[in-house]
Amino acid sequence: MSLITLEAFGVTIGAPLFSNLSLTIHKGDRIGLVAHNGGGKSTLLRHLAERSEPTSGRCRYGRNLRVTLMRQEPEATLLPLSLRDVLLQALPAESREWEAWRADVALDDIAVPPELRGRPLQELSGGWQRMVLLAQAWLTEPDVLLMDEPTNHLDLKRVGQLQRWIAALPQDVALLVASHDRAFLDAVTQRTLFLRRENSVAFSASYTAARASLAEQDAAMARRHETELRQATQLRRQAAKLHNIGVNSGSDLLKVKTRQLKERAERIEAVVRPVHQAASAGQIRLADGGTHARTLLTLDDVRVATLDGKRLFTTGRMRVHPGDRVVLLGPNGAGKSRLLSLVTDAVQGQPQAGLGVSPTVIAGICDQSLSHLRLGETLHSAIASRFSIGDQRIRSLLAGAGFPVERQADTVARLSGGERARLAMLILRLEEPNFYLLDEPTNHLDIAGQEMLEEELQRREGACLLVSHDRRFVENVGTRFWLIERGHLVEADDPGGFFKAAMQ
Template sequence: MALIDIIEASKKFGEKTILNNVSFSVNENEKIAIIGKNGEGKSTLLKTLLGTLNLDSGRVIRQNNKSIALLSQNVNFDSNLSVEETIKIGLKEIYEALQTYEKLQSALEKHQNNALLKEIDAVIDFIESKDAWNINNKIMRFLKELKLESYKNRSLSTLSGGEIRRVGLCILLLQNPDILLLDEPTNHLDVYMCSFLENLLKNSKMCVIFISHDRYFIDEVAQKCLEIEEGKIRIFKGGYTHYLEKKTELLASLSKSHETLLKQLKSEEEWLRRGVKARLKRNEGRKERLLKIRELAKKNPSEIRKIRLEIERANLNFNQTQSTNRKKMLFELKNINLSFGEKRLFSNFNARILQGERIGIVGRNGSGKSSFLKLLLGEIKADSGEFKRGDLKIGYFDQARNCIDENKSLVEIFCPNGGDRVEVKGKNMHVFGYLKSFLFPKEYLDKSVALLSGGEKNRLALALLFTKEYDILILDEPTNDLDIATINILEEYLQNYEGAILLVSHDRYFVDKIATKIYAFENESINVLHIPYTQYLENEQELKEFDEFIKFEEKNSNMKEKTSKKLSYKENEILQKHPEKIEQLEREIKELQNALSNPQIYERLGIDNLYKQLEEAQKILEILENEYFLVLEKSEKEA
């Protein structure tokens, strides 16, 4: 059923056409990614769907009884309030409904009539539609997952812009609207927060329409990609992988003017397919280990620890493809210790950073990644240890993008001595010939930098960076605020770059594509790894699940011994057989969710049929889990 219909919509800003007579529909439960270059109108489209921006012509028809909410790039709250107060104000409607329910329950105990019953039914429907019976527990879980738990009582005025935006995201997710609009939701989230958000959105009944440059996020969440380009809209079924495939086919059928872009997309599609194949192979390995663990849990629990050791060793893959003996040493670190205030960031770190290395620096927010870069740049000193830096030229690209003078035009930035020629790594080029490869049209040459959008300024900073010759590029969150087209350009330049690269990024796709070595910041230490970033994250998740499984098995085993005699026959049956049933249902649900994100499957089996199967499986799972945890709780009390 359509929640929103856009009919013959047109919108201009000055001479720029954003929407040119476009029509499409947004349906219940759909997950739609909006893709397009910066300045094409992605955010404008979201505001049009929300109803805060009027069209020049055409119509937007929304279902009146459906709620809609937007997370924009800029979030505004009363800075004097605490995080908890801000969230409770944002959830005022839910809290009022819960209070109304309590009052109606009391009234019904004294006197029942049809009007009261009708009113309480409506309140119950609203609370259930928001999944809000346990709202306080949900708030605590979301605060924990978005790393806001310790800020609960802090004033918003003491938080960074990224932290305030996470508060806004937290409120919207808890409000659980029928239609959720998200503008770059993964900005300021680390990979663990992204994973939480991915799983939440995939399993949600909300219709979610989002703008993102995070290609793995798009691939995981989106069932449909909506591309906006030159005022027109094209819709591609499936996630980012399917979008790439169909976009490549489309460009191949058009004129030769698209040859460069087509070559780039084909290269990206090939790279992505190799990655998908590798992940599928790793998934098979994980399934085999899981089956082995379950068998060992029954027969020989002591052997399980050996499997954990295998997983840990998978992270320490020290196979290097190149000899490092003859390479120029750029940095040498011996027994380096670094703190930030009272917080220890890492201890006794030893490493040599050599010519041509490509290192991805990853870890949770606040783990010390940017501080590590500052140490290399000489902006801060280590608490102790020996640090050496070779005679080298460093190209630094930071989150502030401070290298651009906003009072100058583009041609003045690149040709400071006049003329229209620019030196690019010793090669003399026409300034437009160079800037067009960074997606700047000719009419932009005389444009003031101050008039550019945030994304265009970032693109300009990258273009300036790649005119110079450096021994090493140090990049701090380079993909933030870039569109996918610009990230592709950045990746192409980095892949052809001959110097060393150090990059801090939460963009898993970007790190996988560029880095051949990982510095993983965790538990006040730095682990040096030679595996793809996503493989490291998969191994980390498997270890976590492994430990939870062991803990559960040990607890379950002890509990069974103590309590089986005190439970009824039926309760013992539930305790012994429900876990297997729950596990089977979880597998079925995962398969159905995968089917719903794969156009080749849902077009063959029918999307409505698959959704019905999914809803039925989720209902049965909820019943089984409730039965199991009730008996589990009783057995724990008995124990």
């Protein structure tokens, strides 16, 4: 049974976000929504939840249908409220008093500790806020649940909890979820909608299988378009020849024929557009600095501790060689980022006990907060202040990273999280490192950006030491895995066992 039907649905906000979208959501559907940052995912979900009028096309809803959106961030009016009061807001005002027990049950369902339930929402971590928003959405008893980036701020344990919660949903409830987490989409969906400015496309498969089908479809379309463009070129050549003959002979018939050939070529060229690649707004490229050293980093019983001196773990004897892509694994708070910080200090010339760095190391550093970006500098000055390259080259590099010339005078502070990540990756590329130190590098990157970063790291010869909660990124990039376990750093064969345990 169809619950929502989109017919040639389109939304324009200044410029078209997407158009001509046709989609039917049935009972029990589990649909993944994929697009690049700024591609309209949140806008589409908001339109469906609020039943807003589209710019073009229409949307039909089933009778008495309840559609609820779980937003990315809580509304400002909810932040001062206790968790219980936040959930009570989801209940009808007329029945809130005698149905308040449902809020308590919902808090139990998401395993909120009793000591947190009376605290204001604004005092809790992003992960707990996200789980409370989920419980609030579910209290509305929706027929269609819309989820906007539900895994943001969640650690692996809560991602596992969320996956199990979705698996236990009533079979007739439909789910439409926008996410950049590929492993999550594979686990919870069985259809995928790739939202595009034109020609959005859906497949009856979860993300990985759907992405492969999309690549095949795009390749076939590219071949067809290439053939049609060659035909248009031939028509223009024929028209040019007839035009010359017509001018010399004065034949009106040849002039008419020439015009007809040109019009046919123009019609073909108008229909044939470049194939839409499901890519981020800009390209991500990296570069290698190269090294002849056999060992880039040595760890000899390095003691890793908190800033106040509490021991977290000891590394034992570990080595990083050229070409190694080492992933640090461990639960939150185990000390992954702390070890990365010690290595960063060492490569920047601050000696650390037991930690040796080859003098040939050229480090490319990117932390979670992108702290090397200065908020007050412009995009242009962010490159010019770091590298001795010409003005025209800077403009070209920024344009290739998705920043058109008219935006290059904007300050870093005005960029979205995804845009800052792309600027950081451009700076990383220009540094030409041979040893990458990356702390959660996929934060803020859309799926296409994640895949581009993966491909760049895989085809580069430089080494890498990284921390990431992105399961698919870790599996695709890592060649070695260091696991923090019972106070020690040990080598693991693969990340699968850690991920499975962490999500229980």
